[in-house]
Amino acid sequence: MVASVAPEAYLVLGAMIFTLGAVGLLIRRNALVMFMCVELMLNAVNLTFVVMARELHDLGGQVAVFFVLVVAAAEVVVGLGIIVSIFRRRPGATADDLSVLKG
Template identity: 85%
Template structure:
């Protein structure tokens, strides 16, 4: 019977860096505000994965507490941001990120 070793923290940190890079490329390349919003959320989750990995590695609860607060703030951000994006899409079909500059007063 072959037992597989559990992945170490390097695997989780590599995955986190990859997810953050995908989110960054998505924000920089895509012009759809909804896709950009999802890419920002992907970047937040990548940072959360880093916090949890380092908190477990250092045997410290501080990283997991930070993740809890980031998730609470991200939930509030989703409510407000998604509401704004949906209202913009209702007024203008096919809105892009370039059109968001029209919101300036």
């Protein structure tokens, strides 16, 4: 006998993870932590896409997850490179200090 978890539980988990990421994005001022919160929010959306694709027996949600993962990977490459270069230049930089870096 295989026990199955209701899709509502996954949707609630996705909503909680998304809320955690949104609160972290709004509260924290460290650019690296904000970046990780955005990634957390993307993963919560991916979880929701997979659950709904499974419930509706449609591959569209899983295809959307693939594209979100591709965009997230590109975001990691570009965003993390920018954040690391900012932290090398100003070790204690916060999100409020980024407007000073305009050149």
